[in-house]
Amino acid sequence: MAGKIPVSPLALPLPALPAIKGVTLGVIAAGIRYKGRADLTMMEFPAGTTAAGVYTRNLCPGAPVEWCREALKHGKARGLVVNAGNANVFTGKAGREATQATAEAAAKLLGCKPREVFLASTGVIGETLPHERLTAALPALHTSLGDTAWADAARGIMTTDTFPKASTRMARIGDAVVTINGIAKGSGMIAPDMATMLSFIATDAKIPAPVLQKLLTKAVNPSFNCVTVDSDTSTSDTVMLFATGQAKHPRVPAEGGAMLKDFARALNEVCMDLALMVARDGEGAQKLVRIDVTGAVSAKSAHRIAMAIANSPLVKTAIAGEDANWGRIVMAVGKAGEPADRDKLSVAVGGTWMAKDGGVVPGYDETPVVAHMKGREVEITVDIGLGRGKATAWTCDLTHGYIDINGSYRS
Amino acid sequence: MAGKIPVSPLALPLPALPAIKGVTLGVIAAGIRYKGRADLTMMEFPAGTTAAGVYTRNLCPGAPVEWCREALKHGKARGLVVNAGNANVFTGKAGREATQATAEAAAKLLGCKPREVFLASTGVIGETLPHERLTAALPALHTSLGDTAWADAARGIMTTDTFPKASTRMARIGDAVVTINGIAKGSGMIAPDMATMLSFIATDAKIPAPVLQKLLTKAVNPSFNCVTVDSDTSTSDTVMLFATGQAKHPRVPAEGGAMLKDFARALNEVCMDLALMVARDGEGAQKLVRIDVTGAVSAKSAHRIAMAIANSPLVKTAIAGEDANWGRIVMAVGKAGEPADRDKLSVAVGGTWMAKDGGVVPGYDETPVVAHMKGREVEITVDIGLGRGKATAWTCDLTHGYIDINGSYRS
Numbered sequence: 001m002a003g004k005i006p007v008s009p010l011a012l013p014l015p016a017l018p019a020i021k022g023v024t025l026g027v028i029a030a031g032i033r034y035k036g037r038a039d040l041t042m043m044e045f046p047a048g049t050t051a052a053g054v055y056t057r058n059l060c061p062g063a064p065v066e067w068c069r070e071a072l073k074h075g076k077a078r079g080l081v082v083n084a085g086n087a088n089v090f091t092g093k094a095g096r097e098a099t100q101a102t103a104e105a106a107a108k109l110l111g112c113k114p115r116e117v118f119l120a121s122t123g124v125i126g127e128t129l130p131h132e133r134l135t136a137a138l139p140a141l142h143t144s145l146g147d148t149a150w151a152d153a154a155r156g157i158m159t160t161d162t163f164p165k166a167s168t169r170m171a172r173i174g175d176a177v178v179t180i181n182g183i184a185k186g187s188g189m190i191a192p193d194m195a196t197m198l199s200f201i202a203t204d205a206k207i208p209a210p211v212l213q214k215l216l217t218k219a220v221n222p223s224f225n226c227v228t229v230d231s232d233t234s235t236s237d238t239v240m241l242f243a244t245g246q247a248k249h250p251r252v253p254a255e256g257g258a259m260l261k262d263f264a265r266a267l268n269e270v271c272m273d274l275a276l277m278v279a280r281d282g283e284g285a286q287k288l289v290r291i292d293v294t295g296a297v298s299a300k301s302a303h304r305i306a307m308a309i310a311n312s313p314l315v316k317t318a319i320a321g322e323d324a325n326w327g328r329i330v331m332a333v334g335k336a337g338e339p340a341d342r343d344k345l346s347v348a349v350g351g352t353w354m355a356k357d358g359g360v361v362p363g364y365d366e367t368p369v370v371a372h373m374k375g376r377e378v379e380i381t382v383d384i385g386l387g388r389g390k391a392t393a394w395t396c397d398l399t400h401g402y403i404d405i406n407g408s409y410r411s
Numbered sequence: 412m413a414g415k416i417p418v419s420p421l422a423l424p425l426p427a428l429p430a431i432k433g434v435t436l437g438v439i440a441a442g443i444r445y446k447g448r449a450d451l452t453m454m455e456f457p458a459g460t461t462a463a464g465v466y467t468r469n470l471c472p473g474a475p476v477e478w479c480r481e482a483l484k485h486g487k488a489r490g491l492v493v494n495a496g497n498a499n500v501f502t503g504k505a506g507r508e509a510t511q512a513t514a515e516a517a518a519k520l521l522g523c524k525p526r527e528v529f530l531a532s533t534g535v536i537g538e539t540l541p542h543e544r545l546t547a548a549l550p551a552l553h554t555s556l557g558d559t560a561w562a563d564a565a566r567g568i569m570t571t572d573t574f575p576k577a578s579t580r581m582a583r584i585g586d587a588v589v590t591i592n593g594i595a596k597g598s599g600m601i602a603p604d605m606a607t608m609l610s611f612i613a614t615d616a617k618i619p620a621p622v623l624q625k626l627l628t629k630a631v632n633p634s635f636n637c638v639t640v641d642s643d644t645s646t647s648d649t650v651m652l653f654a655t656g657q658a659k660h661p662r663v664p665a666e667g668g669a670m671l672k673d674f675a676r677a678l679n680e681v682c683m684d685l686a687l688m689v690a691r692d693g694e695g696a697q698k699l700v701r702i703d704v705t706g707a708v709s710a711k712s713a714h715r716i717a718m719a720i721a722n723s724p725l726v727k728t729a730i731a732g733e734d735a736n737w738g739r740i741v742m743a744v745g746k747a748g749e750p751a752d753r754d755k756l757s758v759a760v761g762g763t764w765m766a767k768d769g770g771v772v773p774g775y776d777e778t779p780v781v782a783h784m785k786g787r788e789v790e791i792t793v794d795i796g797l798g799r800g801k802a803t804a805w806t807c808d809l810t811h812g813y814i815d816i817n818g819s820y821r822s
Contacts, residue, residue, distance in 0.1 A: 060745030060753040090741045090753060092770030125738025126771060313724070314817055321818030327536025330501045334471030342471040342501060359503030360537060400814050406725055407732030407810075 033085025284401025433655030444496025695812025
């Protein structure tokens with residue numbers, strides 16, 4: 001499937017990812033669904049590694065999400081196993097058996113408890129995961145693990161993605177420098193809460209699990225949770241952060257605090273990088289769209305309005321048609337259900353105010369707007385005119401490519 | 412624009428519409444936006460006509476919606492003026508001036524108060540309505556009114572519609588027979604609350620305005636409010652019902668009551684007919700989709716789940732691809748945010764249960780499902796397994812046609 005879809009014109013090159021002290025990883029072709037490509041990815045972490053996770057709010061989550069939620073209560077990780085091609089969602093008892101069997105097989109290889117192994121699956125929903133293929137492939141995969149396979153892992157977790165997604169940053173904790181690597185997959189079924197996708201982030205910093213969890217939640221909100229491709233919330237959304245504790249830096253106190261300021265900055269940047277790559281790889285995407293809402297009654301209200309615009313099929317098809325149809329933007333503001341006064345609304349596209357205070361700007365020149373709409377990155381600004389709440393959301397346009405990809409996914 | 416789009420394969424033939432005692436109507440080409448087609452529609456009602464209306468819940472409604480809401484407080488109608496091509500939405504002060512001028516011009520011709528004239532506009536948002544063209548065309552239009560032009564009116568209010576929509580029923584009130592005619596337009600920007608669209612219904616029954624309003628609200632809920640094409644809520648949604656009181660039947664009491672049972676049945680059928688025609692003409696629609704949800708904790712919960720399925724781009728593209736992808740249906744149930752237990756869910760397509768109690772039905776045969784998916788009408792049933800709440804929603808598939816139509820609407 002993936003091979004037939006042209007690479008997104010919004011694709012970014014894969015950055016060089018350094019090794020993370022303590023993390024070894026690798027991929028293998030386990031033949032779960034795809035032929036001739038790696039579809040099983042594994043990471044191994046040393047004893048003492050802490051874990052944090054944020055998962056889908058879809059009320060029919062996949063078995064791996066339920067497994068991770070339970071395992072995360074202990075806050076410790078020694079391994080991660082991810083398969084592509086089958087999401088192990090709505091698979092009933094067989095789904096739970098598959099997670100149990102996979103975690104046990106991995107734990108045996110890693111010399112740890114099953115609950116220290118985290119799992120993620122992505123792909124078709126509702127088909128039984130042939131977990132024997134996973135467990136059969138794990139021993140060979142485990143012996144192949146090394147500290148350089150980040151690019152392979154970014155590719156190994158892909159499904160309908162057209163390019164691999166990764167980001168890396170360095171951060172200072174005290175006098176020491178730590179590294180954060182992240183990979184992600186996702187290009188459809190992307191909506192809050194939790195922009196779809198799987199994303200796995202690792203660092204060599206030594207950070208207690210509760211602090212790690214706070215940092216991750218804070219980083220996910222303005223990034224993954226502000227990206228939408230099609231308003232559909234996946235049953236498998238997973239972002240996990242692992243801290244191996246192998247870097248030498250001053251001890252991080254239980255409450256976290258100022259010492260982690262730069263680390264938080266770097267983590268936020270990695271999450272934002274990855275989230276935007278997901279929007280850039282939105283199924284059929286030809287344009288990346290940034291929506292800034294200002295002047296709402298609160299930040300929450302601004303977020304809801306921004307997401308209503310980002311999720312509107314009529315706004316997204318207009319952008320695909322390079323039509324700065326601000327009328328549809330006004331419609332989307334109105335449908336959000338948040339406080340808005342039509343006569344105080346202003347709309348700008350590419351920095352040009354087309355409508356102000358409830359009507360078209362007199363003598364407004366469409367030329368710069370038309371030029372902006374022809375570009376790969378489209379910026380929409382809406383001022384609600386009521387308060388000081390602001391928010392930003394990202395999406396992509398809605399094109400024939402989306403129909404092509406999703407009208408024949410299983411065939 | 413409309414001429415370039417092929418007629419929906421789901422189109423129904425226009426029924427023959429009888430005259431409604433007291434109603435005269437007609438159309439004219441006022442040159443508002445379209446060339447060479449009627450774009451201005453007028454109805455005239457006799458003194459004593461009562462009115463009821465249901466309007467969009469979009470918080471940025473068009474000037475005509477605001478006009479109608481205000482006028483409806485008086486419950487009396489003598490005229491209706493509808494233009495296609497320009498929605499008079501987000502047009503600020505100019506929009507209010509346009510509604511005032513149009514109502515005044517029509518009132519002068521009809522010999523009534525401006526507030527007895529109802530207005531609706533549909534088409535592009537955010538462009539000033541050239542209301543001089545309306546008022547200039549009104550005198551000629553008014554002299555041409557007759558009691559046979561229902562089909563012309565159904566065509567005159569169309570925008571991206573590919574076929575005109577009308578329905579008619581007879582109903583018994585006491586020993587008398589009354590008639591109900593309805594016309595509608597709409598094929599995109601269709602979502603609750605108020606499936607987009609304009610719909611105008613008239614009857615010769617004599618029914619007090621408060622009773623009429625109750626009947627209309629009750630008829631709209633299971634029909635127009637259960638249809639969605641693209642989840643976008645129009646700023647102009649309007650359904651109006653006019654009762655001319657020209658039929659001879661026993662006096663309807665102020666509280667309505669049993670005497671109106673058959674009238675309510677007929678009105679409900681007209682609304683359901685028209686609402687389904689809107690789904691059948693969903694932009695790019697190739698298949699009409701009916702979604703039945705049973706076993707939810709309440710009817711409201713069932714409705715929300717049904718609408719979440721109906722609005723899911725991934726479900727709709729799967730249907731376009733004739734793929735009975737029940738996994739995406741489960742996803743949509745989960746994203747609705749309503750009580751659901753994955754392990755109690757069952758999903759049927761075309762009457763064949765594919766998944767029961769949280770997993771695929773063992774030995775389930777896809778053949779009848781595949782055949783059903785190839786048809787023009789697709790039926791999805793989801794049993795939540797928790798209670799007795801049920802609801803039905805209608806939508807259409809999401810196809811390349813939707814992108815074609817909406818990616819170039821203004822061009």
